[in-house]
Amino acid sequence: MAAGDFHQRSFDEGTLTKLRIFELYAREWLPVFLSRAKPPRREIHLFDFFAGPGMDSAGHLGSPLRLLKQLKECQHLAGWSHVHVSAHFFDASASKIKHLKGNLQSPEYHVPSVALDVRPIEFHAALKDSAPILANRHAAKLVFIDQCGVDQVTPDVFRQLVGSPTCDFLFFISSSTLHRFRDHPAIKQKISRPEDHYHVHRAVLAFYRALLPERSEYYLAPFSIRKGANVYGLIFGSAHPLGMDKFLQVAWKADEINGEADFDINRENIRPGEMLLALDEFRPSKVTAFERELEQLLRSGSLKTELDVVRVCFDYGVTRQHAKPVLAKLKSENVIAADFHVPQIDKLEAPRRIRFKQ
Numbered sequence: 001m002a003a004g005d006f007h008q009r010s011f012d013e014g015t016l017t018k019l020r021i022f023e024l025y026a027r028e029w030l031p032v033f034l035s036r037a038k039p040p041r042r043e044i045h046l047f048d049f050f051a052g053p054g055m056d057s058a059g060h061l062g063s064p065l066r067l068l069k070q071l072k073e074c075q076h077l078a079g080w081s082h083v084h085v086s087a088h089f090f091d092a093s094a095s096k097i098k099h100l101k102g103n104l105q106s107p108e109y110h111v112p113s114v115a116l117d118v119r120p121i122e123f124h125a126a127l128k129d130s131a132p133i134l135a136n137r138h139a140a141k142l143v144f145i146d147q148c149g150v151d152q153v154t155p156d157v158f159r160q161l162v163g164s165p166t167c168d169f170l171f172f173i174s175s176s177t178l179h180r181f182r183d184h185p186a187i188k189q190k191i192s193r194p195e196d197h198y199h200v201h202r203a204v205l206a207f208y209r210a211l212l213p214e215r216s217e218y219y220l221a222p223f224s225i226r227k228g229a230n231v232y233g234l235i236f237g238s239a240h241p242l243g244m245d246k247f248l249q250v251a252w253k254a255d256e257i258n259g260e261a262d263f264d265i266n267r268e269n270i271r272p273g274e275m276l277l278a279l280d281e282f283r284p285s286k287v288t289a290f291e292r293e294l295e296q297l298l299r300s301g302s303l304k305t306e307l308d309v310v311r312v313c314f315d316y317g318v319t320r321q322h323a324k325p326v327l328a329k330l331k332s333e334n335v336i337a338a339d340f341h342v343p344q345i346d347k348l349e350a351p352r353r354i355r356f357k358q
C-alpha cells in the first residue's frame, strides 16, 4: 500500500494487531524503567521513526498516540519524577507531522514533563541525528520502525540498533522484503506452496541473526501478521532476556494459536475460539518443532539448568510456559528431575538445576 493513502482509510485488522502488540509491549517496557524510586537509567527515549499523523480516518489511534497513552498511565510510578522521558516522533511527510502536531494539542495526549521531539525528517537522516542518544549508556531506548514499502532496515541500520546499549526495537518487515526472501533460490526450494510464509519468515529471521556479532547475547524473535491476502512480519530485538520474555508473553497473548503469526500457521482460516479440533490435535508446526527439539535436548542431557530451557524457548519464539508439557512428560518417565514446572526468568543468577536420571 502506498504510504500516502495509508491514513486516509481505516486501519485493517493486521495493522491493528501490529499496533496492539507495540502498545502492549510499551506497557510492559515502561515500568521496567519507571517503577523504582531509584530507576536503573536516568533517561528514557521512545523513538517512533515512521510516526504518521496519529490516527486513521476512523479515529483508531496510531503508534505515537498509543505511546503517549501508555506514558500517561506511568505518571504515578515511583521513578517517574526521577527519569527524563523523551518521545521522538518522526515522519518524512511534513503534512503528516503537521497533522500529528494538531492531534498532540488534545489534553488527552498531553503528558506533563515528557519532552516531545516531533519533526518531519526522513528515516536515515533521523537515525543519524539520533545516533548520540542511541549510543548513550545512561539512556534506555525503545525504537519502533513502522516502515512501509521500501525496506529501511539495512544491515548497517540493524547493526547500529543491536550495538546500542539498552535498546529494544520492533520493526516491521515490509512485503517487498518478504518477496525478496521468497524469491531467493535457497528459500524457494523449501516452499512447497507459494502462500507458505512460514519458511520465508524463518529465513528473514535467520538473515538478521547472521548479522549479529559473534557470541552475541542478543535476542531476536519474529511475529507475523496477515493483512488481507498478504502476510507481514515484525522482528523484535532485545539485549536482555527479560525484554525478550516480555515480548513473547505479549505476542502470545495476541495470538493464542501460534506466537509467530496471528493466523493459523497450518494455513487454515481458524482463529482462537473458532477451533473445530482440540488444540492438541491441531498443534501449530512451530510448537511441535519446539517440543521435539526440547525433548531431544533434555533426553541427551545437554540442558543443565532452567536457563538452558529458556534459551531454547527464545530460539523458537515461544514462551517459557510452552516448555511445561515436555518437562512434565520427561519427569513422569523418570528421564529428568527438576524442582520447577515452568522455567523462570528471575533466576538468571542462580538457575535451578535439571538432574539427568538415565
Ligand SMILES: C[S@@+](CC[C@H](N)C(=O)[O-])C[C@H]1O[C@@H](n2cnc3c(N)ncnc32)[C@H](O)[C@@H]1O
Pocket: 003, 004, 006, 019, 049, 050, 051, 052, 053, 054, 055, 061, 062, 063, 064, 090, 091, 092, 093, 096, 121, 122, 123, 124, 146, 147, 148
Ligand atoms: C505504515 S505508516 C506508519 C504508521 C504509524 N506508525 C501509525 O501508527 O499510524 C508509514 C509512515 O512512514 C512514512 N514514511 C515513508 N517513508 C519514510 C521515510 N523514508 N522516512 C520516514 N518516514 C517515512 C509515511 O509518511 C507514513 O506515515
